[in-house]
Amino acid sequence: MFSTGAKGEKRILILGGTGDGVALATRIAAIPGVTVITSLAGRVVESKMPTTHGRVGGFGGVAGLVDYLQEHQIDGLIDATHPFACQIKFNGAAAARKVGIPHLILLRPSWKPQIEGEDGVTDHWIEVDGYEKAVALLPQLAQRVFLTIGRQSLPTFASLQNLWFLMRMIDPPPPYTPIPMGKVILERGPFSLAHERSLLQDYKIDVVVSKNSGGEATYAKLIAARELGIPVVMIQRPPVPVAEIVTDVESAVGWLTTLLAGLG
Ligand SMILES: NC(=O)c1ccc[n+]([C@@H]2O[C@H](COP(=O)([O-])OP(=O)(O)OC[C@H]3O[C@@H](n4cnc5c(N)ncnc54)[C@H](OP(=O)(O)O)[C@@H]3O)[C@@H](O)[C@H]2O)c1
The missing domain is CATH 3.40.50.720 (NAD(P)-binding Rossmann-like Domain)
Structure with missing residues (x-):
């Protein structure tokens, strides 16, 4: 063969x-x-x-x-x-x-939410199938969003005019791409827990949106969200x-x- x-x-x-x-x-x-x-x-x-x-x-x-x-x-x-x-x-x-x-x-x-971990804390994840479901949910959840989905699907979130987004990606979105209101930061993982914690605190984030990518390089944001009691909208894998x-x-x-x- x-x-x-x-x-x-x-x-x-x-x-x-x-x-x-x-x-x-x-x-x-x-x-x-x-x-x-x-x-x-x-x-x-x-x-x-x-x-x-x-x-x-x-x-x-x-x-x-x-x-x-x-x-x-x-x-x-x-x-x-x-x-x-x-x-x-x-x-x-x-x-x-x-x-x-x-x-x-x-x-x-894939990543799994922590349920009553050693620290006694349970993750507050809302697992959704696809970006559109996340868009539908966000206005009821929060005002200031940490959007960590890369740049390809940013336009899907552009309709959310009343929310503020911290958007992280490796390369900037192409010119004229519709993106939500907020700030773009260009960074490539791995990210430390201290870094992720300070991003969530400095930008007063009240919800994280993530793809369920798995792996260690970008996991620290989920620990930081757990520590700070911030919910995570977790987009399930295709x-x-x-x-x-x-x-x-x-x-x-x-x-x-x-x-x-x-x-x-
Ligand atoms: N999607 C993500 O969140 C993500 C995150 C990190 C890294 N990546 C990497 O970024 C690349 C593109 O991701 P995607 O989500 O856009 O892929 P995709 O939607 O599955 O693929 C779209 C098209 O891109 C081309 N393509 C994708 N991966 C390729 C590869 N490794 N070598 C050659 N052509 C490839 C193919 O074009 P043709 O039909 O013309 O062959 C494919 O039909 C992948 O290599 C993936 O591993 C993706």
């Missing part, structure tokens, strides 16, 4: 865009006889590209990805995209199936395609090692 490429080399394509994708590429690059290529969408101006091979930009849907996999004689596809990158996950699954190559999704676990799924880099390396060993 795992085909042997020219000169016996195996070629693995990682769909990246996460810290896990970078870590995985570094681990796979150390496996003898394996070439790893990381693909990024190119959304972030200074992307975290691993030091191994890379390419940037969309493929042109499922058909474009199928062409790429065939032209570059890719033997296995590992999707390490962000939990909210839904389209590329379905495209990856469909393209791998068409080409007939092994396919894995590396998806870190669906994932039917696929083999692992939740950490080590398991993805294990999956690949098993495939390679199967070659004999």
Whole structure:
């Protein structure tokens, strides 16, 4: 099933865009006889590209990805995209199936609200499906919002004229993008608890809006919200395609090692 490429080399394509994708590429690059290529969408101006091979930009849907996999004689596809990158996950699954190559999704676990933790505190999360539900809810909840959803979905919140937003993202929104009233801050995680606590206090935030991205890099805002008794509107993850799924880099390396060993 795992085909042997020219000169016996195996070629693995990682769909990246996460810290896990970078870590995985570094681990796979150390496996003898394996070439790893990381693909990024190119959304972030200074992307975290691993030091191994890379390419940037969309493929042109499922058909474009199928062409790429065939032209570059890719033997296995590992999707390490962000939990909210839904389209590329379905495209990856469909393209791998068409080409007939092994396919894995590396998806870190979602965050869970703390219920009566060691500190006796229970998180006040309101879990919603999608940005529109968050928009509908916010006016009843608060006046000053910490919006930590990146820049792509900012326009959805622009209709909330009577609220004030602290909006955090890596790169600024493109010119003429409608955004809510407030302040944009440009920062890339990981963020410390002290940093997140002072943002919430300095800007007198009374609700946090977050995607349930999981991982440690941006978790501190949720601890800070818990400490300060601030509610969190947590946007639930979009669906994932039917696929083999692992939740950490080590398991993805294990999956690949098993495939390679199967070659004999
Ligand atoms: N969504 C988030 O919250 C978020 C957060 C942090 C990082 N990211 C990263 O940012 C990238 C784009 O996210 P998204 O939510 O816009 O994705 P998406 O909605 O799932 O994908 C939209 C389109 O972008 C292209 N694309 C996405 N990821 C790609 C990749 N790794 N390599 C090549 N093309 C890719 C594909 O274009 P074609 O159809 O033309 O191939 C895809 O159809 C992903 O790599 C993701 O890991 C996303």
